Amino acid sequence: MKYSIGLDVGGTNIRGAAISIKGEILFKSKLATNVSSGRESVTNNILTLINSIITHMKSSPISVGIGVAGLIRGETGIVSESPNFPDWIEYDLKTTLQTSLNLDLLVENDANAAAVGEGWLGSAKEEKNYCLLTLGTGIGGGVVLGGNIWRGVDGMAGELGHINIYPEGRKCGCGNRGCLEQYASAQGIVKSAIEAFPSKTLDNISAKDVFEMAQKGDSAAIHILSDAGRSLGIAITDLVNILNVRMFIIGGGVAGAWDYLIGPIKEEIFTRAYKVNRENVVIKRALLGDDAGIVGAARLAIDRAE
Amino acid sequence: MKYSIGLDVGGTNIRGAAISIKGEILFKSKLATNVSSGRESVTNNILTLINSIITHMKSSPISVGIGVAGLIRGETGIVSESPNFPDWIEYDLKTTLQTSLNLDLLVENDANAAAVGEGWLGSAKEEKNYCLLTLGTGIGGGVVLGGNIWRGVDGMAGELGHINIYPEGRKCGCGNRGCLEQYASAQGIVKSAIEAFPSKTLDNISAKDVFEMAQKGDSAAIHILSDAGRSLGIAITDLVNILNVRMFIIGGGVAGAWDYLIGPIKEEIFTRAYKVNRENVVIKRALLGDDAGIVGAARLAIDRAE
Numbered sequence: 066m067k068y069s070i071g072l073d074v075g076g077t078n079i080r081g082a083a084i085s086i087k088g089e090i091l092f093k094s095k096l097a098t099n100v101s102s103g104r105e106s107v108t109n110n111i112l113t114l115i116n117s118i119i120t121h122m123k124s125s126p127i128s129v130g131i132g133v134a135g136l137i138r139g140e141t142g143i144v145s146e147s148p149n150f151p152d153w154i155e156y157d158l159k160t161t162l163q164t165s166l167n168l169d170l171l172v173e174n175d176a177n178a179a180a181v182g183e184g185w186l187g188s189a190k191e192e193k194n195y196c197l198l199t200l201g202t203g204i205g206g207g208v209v210l211g212g213n214i215w216r217g218v219d220g221m222a223g224e225l226g227h228i229n230i231y232p233e234g235r236k237c238g239c240g241n242r243g244c245l246e247q248y249a250s251a252q253g254i255v256k257s258a259i260e261a262f263p264s265k266t267l268d269n270i271s272a273k274d275v276f277e278m279a280q281k282g283d284s285a286a287i288h289i290l291s292d293a294g295r296s297l298g299i300a301i302t303d304l305v306n307i308l309n310v311r312m313f314i315i316g317g318g319v320a321g322a323w324d325y326l327i328g329p330i331k332e333e334i335f336t337r338a339y340k341v342n343r344e345n346v347v348i349k350r351a352l353l354g355d356d357a358g359i360v361g362a363a364r365l366a367i368d369r370a371e
Numbered sequence: 372m373k374y375s376i377g378l379d380v381g382g383t384n385i386r387g388a389a390i391s392i393k394g395e396i397l398f399k400s401k402l403a404t405n406v407s408s409g410r411e412s413v414t415n416n417i418l419t420l421i422n423s424i425i426t427h428m429k430s431s432p433i434s435v436g437i438g439v440a441g442l443i444r445g446e447t448g449i450v451s452e453s454p455n456f457p458d459w460i461e462y463d464l465k466t467t468l469q470t471s472l473n474l475d476l477l478v479e480n481d482a483n484a485a486a487v488g489e490g491w492l493g494s495a496k497e498e499k500n501y502c503l504l505t506l507g508t509g510i511g512g513g514v515v516l517g518g519n520i521w522r523g524v525d526g527m528a529g530e531l532g533h534i535n536i537y538p539e540g541r542k543c544g545c546g547n548r549g550c551l552e553q554y555a556s557a558q559g560i561v562k563s564a565i566e567a568f569p570s571k572t573l574d575n576i577s578a579k580d581v582f583e584m585a586q587k588g589d590s591a592a593i594h595i596l597s598d599a600g601r602s603l604g605i606a607i608t609d610l611v612n613i614l615n616v617r618m619f620i621i622g623g624g625v626a627g628a629w630d631y632l633i634g635p636i637k638e639e640i641f642t643r644a645y646k647v648n649r650e651n652v653v654i655k656r657a658l659l660g661d662d663a664g665i666v667g668a669a670r671l672a673i674d675r676a677e
Contacts, residue, residue, distance in 0.1 A: 136645070136647050138647075145647050146647070194523070194524050206613075208613065208614075210516070210521065215516065215614070216615070217500070217614055217615020217616060217648075218500050218615055218616060218617050218651070219615055219617075219647060219648065219650075219651070220615070221615040221645065221647050221648045222613065222614050222615035223613070223615075224612040224613065224615075224645055224648065225612075225613065227612045227645060228535075228609050228612065228613065229534075229535060229536070229605050229606075229608065229609050229643075230535070230538060231537075231538065232536060232537065232605050239645055240642070240643070240645075240646070241608070241642070241643040241644070242643070299535050299538050300535075302535065302547070303534050303535050303609060303613075304613070306530040306531075306533045306534065307512075307514065307528065307529065307530065307531065307534065307609075307610070307613065307614075308514075308521070308523055308528050308613075309522070309523020309524055309525055309526070309527040309528035309529075309530075310523060310524060311524050311525075336546070336547070337535075337546070337547040337548070338547070339442070339527065339530055339533060339545055339546075340546070341442050341444075341451050341452070341525060341527050342523075342525065342527045342530065344525075345524070345525070
């Protein structure tokens, strides 16, 4: 059976799957990333996982797609920088892997891969124009226009977590202030919680704790999640006015607080966006969970090979 | 000689030109719009101007392109709403004109047309990816991706004047609060001036007055223009992070205050945008002035006819 391998190289695990060209997940596997062991060791772990999938499948894939968090320089497959891998600076992951694997290979930003995955088998099926926002520790983004990932001139488009919410707001890891990520990611929710509950610190509260407090009816926790939703609504309004896309897919762990987020998201868009642009806006939860990136990476690899 | 007619239907004048397919402006003409005389009368004025250009040229154009401020529903040429023409609600301008003119005709948002114009004969020549911001009474925007205007799903993309700057900021005509337009348009600069100089009112200060005060060294006026530049820098940072385009063209009357704007614009982008995305950003002043829209409308008409 013709298949491709999709990989998601995360900070904790490298996850991979063999996926048929029709979109069936044939086999899944994972391996610890071991970031602390350094670049060469992580690269070897990637190769080990690919080879173990090939061994299991008893045939070679037509291509391999690899999703990595960070800034990927377009089609070169060079990882310019990655939040998960401090020692990957202008790291030519693609060429390095290709010298060991005689396979067609591509490297893609993990959020872009996830956006393609949701468009192939998930929430954005049949959609040609949509944005994906992945609410994890940070916020990843993918912009699909006319059926293709919009990568921008340097392959760096879609940094949706860094849309301005409050120009003088919280300091962000990207160097800016008041980015969406500072309010609607797990990290942002924790910061809101520390502001709301002065006895809490980074070590003794998590976004999940806030969610569980909200479920027990704690009004401050509900307010924190509602503010996260409002920030998302403001950022989506920008995207609606700039791009006039209709569909927004929201994934990642924080999307688990959907019931607390979706009302404020919609309210902000309805209050703020240009009337004609907002008329047909649809906000959906991502369907594929952690598999979106793997599925999308495989799909990009299939498209490239065919 | 093969030529098209480009028109810019503004609130005060309808301006038009015959432009050769090589980009030579062969003949220019204008007529008062007379908005207050109503939709039919304005439509007749448009027809009169087109016919007078044809008479002068002694031959028919291959096509006609018309730029109008407002929301144009994609390729249909229906004006959904226009700030200049309160009675143009879902007005089918294209069909109306075509029943009187036996010519290939298109209607485009004026800022989109201006973006195309600057890309053909102006500041963005040879560029495939750029945004235009036109700082007039309000702020118009055009987004060019891969050499084409990105119109969005409903033809409503590029509302760059309504990018969020301050979520709880000044009330905007679009229904939102804190839009770029409220700080960096002529209207926004006047609002800043009224805040800074409590003795001033809408009737006794204009954006031009602020500019002239700045030129005389008034520090409050310089501060107002610098704040307008900062807001532009914040909005451009969003566009840099979302779209990863490198070139931004700034036009419109307020761009006359360039020397006061450009420093703060660049400073904000440099402080705020993702490093890799901002590396190659270029901010340029529009070159074609009031002709950008006419030139772009003609170019779109030529592309369509050929």
